[in-house]
Amino acid sequence: MGVLDAPICRGRFAADEGTLLALVGGKADVVERGRAVYGCFCSDYAHLGDVGHGQVGKTMNNLLLWINAVGLIEAGRLAESTGIDLAKLRAALLMSSGASDALKEWDMISFTWALKDMQIVADLTDKAGLSLPITGAIKELVNPPKWTGTP
DSSP: OOOOBOOEESHHHHHHHTOEEEEEESOHHHHHHHHHHHTTTEEEEEEEESTTHHHHHHHHHHHHHHHHHHHHHHHHHHHHHTTOOHHHHHHHHTTSTTOOHHHHTGGGOOOTTHHHHHHHHHHHHHHHTOOOHHHHHHHHHHSOOOOSSOO
């Protein structure tokens, strides 16, 4: 018997298409045995190291997505303030150095799962004793406001 941690990336649209990505942590022989199972619903399978490293990989993936998405929101607000057509701007940016999966799949991005994963990021940051200002800003942006009185 062996243990894997294998969080899944790419979301519900990839699940429908069978193109999910498993980020896997575990011993190499166990990872290889798991490949057949995950191959039923994942087109990609990445071994990242020991048990726990799959979750770290997933967390880093989500952090980068959030940083990119928040940057896109801010860029969009600034662009809107000039009166530019955002659909035309998006099409142009997809051909430029501003292109990203977050921009390409903008209509499918959701932050509904962000708070749980940001708690993992915060724990990792605290344990490592790191000061990550962009990560802190993202954490604040995905953290729902706490009501101190009646709404």
